[in-house]
Amino acid sequence: MFRFENMAAFNYLWIIPVIIIVGYFFDRRSRKRMEAAIGSRLYPFLSSSVSQKKRTIKTVLQMLAVFFFVLALARPQFGQSKQEVKSEGVEIIFAVDVSESMMSEDVKPNRLTQAKTELNRLVDLMPGNKIGIMAFAGSAALLSPLTNDPAAIKMYIDALDTNSVSTQxxxxxxxxxxxxxxxxxxxxxxxxxxxxxxxxLIASDGEDHEPGAVDAAKKLAEDGTRIFTVAYGTEKGGAIPVRDGMGFLKGYKKDRGGQTVITTVKGDALRAMAEAGKGSFYFATVGGDQVRHLLEDINHLEKTQFDTTMATQYEERFQILLLIGIIIATFELFIGERRRGFRFWKGRFEVPAE
Structure with missing residues (x-):
């Protein structure tokens, strides 16, 4: 079976007519400038050493070189083989806190954005695992079921915001x-x-307002589910910004007494859940290595074989086309533009053209 892997590469064929147009334009402009400088009668004599045939050959070689480079870039493939691909890993649910306190800017740009950035990085570092995305605050909602498609996972992570659930x-x-x-x-x-x-994996600032989480974590651990937690924010805390529909700051969230609400992160609830769930607790810091530690912990867990698929491998044949393009381009560089054996007058003596 013959095929091109990268059909978009053929879009670069527009370079070939550009070579013709640009060459014609500069040749015409150069001629006009010389005629203006030395006169139209003297120009044919001074330019008679230039071989238009060689110029044409050079242009054709340039176009051929580009043509073969484009063919190589399109990655022609001929011949195929079947290979068994096994998908192994663990099943993971990313439970992300989207409560209003996660919008606090005690870490920049805010707690939720930092959590999303690190979860996206974690997805890139652990291919093969099945990951689901869940948003929670006062209630919880599964946004993405378990999948090993990293593009889909990251799309759902990027879409997380305080409107992902109905209850704060x-x-x-x-x-x-x-x-x-x-x-x-x-x-x-x-x-x-x-x-x-x-x-x-729970990503939160740890402000739990409901009892029973530790008991639920223990029951999950008994069934073989491990719980890891990461706290986002600082112990000093920060205010919760209130923004309008355009994203402009209107002020900060206040309590019933009119005082600005300061949300702090202790991490006690998250630490207790991780201990009950036989997992690990991490306090996220900007530029910290919590992602690396999380990855190490997950990689140490027993892997499960998920799907086994047959992947088709195609034989790449671009190498010969690339080599031809390089040979043609190199040959074009060594072709001059002067006529062979041309002699011109230099003073009183006839001298061979250099």
């Missing part, structure tokens, strides 16, 4: 229960012969 607050218990249901609905079915390692 922070309810870890609801988040854990929703994650458990997501595993049961979209994960690999388990029995006595198949065991799947499951992980819940």
């Amino acid at each position: 607050g922070t309810n870890f218990t609801d988040a854990l229960n929703t994650a458990k249901e997501a595993f049961e609905r979209g994960g690999v079915s388990t029995d006595d012969t198949v065991k799947v390692t499951r992980v819940i």
